[in-house]
Amino acid sequence: MLITTGQVQNGTIEVDHTTLPEGAKVTILISEDDETFEASADEEHALLVAIEEAQRGDNISAAVLLQELQKP
Numbered sequence: 001m002l003i004t005t006g007q008v009q010n011g012t013i014e015v016d017h018t019t020l021p022e023g024a025k026v027t028i029l030i031s032e033d034d035e036t037f038e039a040s041a042d043e044e045h046a047l048l049v050a051i052e053e054a055q056r057g058d059n060i061s062a063a064v065l066l067q068e069l070q071k072p
Helices: 041-056 062-070
Strands: 006-009 012-015
Touching: none
Parallel strands: none
Antiparallel strands: 006 012
């Protein structure tokens, strides 16, 4: 997992300080106006762990999640 930043230049995303392999899948978060996103070190770690779990297929469907949430 790689986290980096970039900027749109002439309609293309220019990534800072790294070269991505051709065909790499990326997720893009776009801040609006002066909106910022901040996470503590613990929150960032939890997010990275969750992303790794999802990439391994270690997840459940939305239907199963809803069933689990309804249990007393």
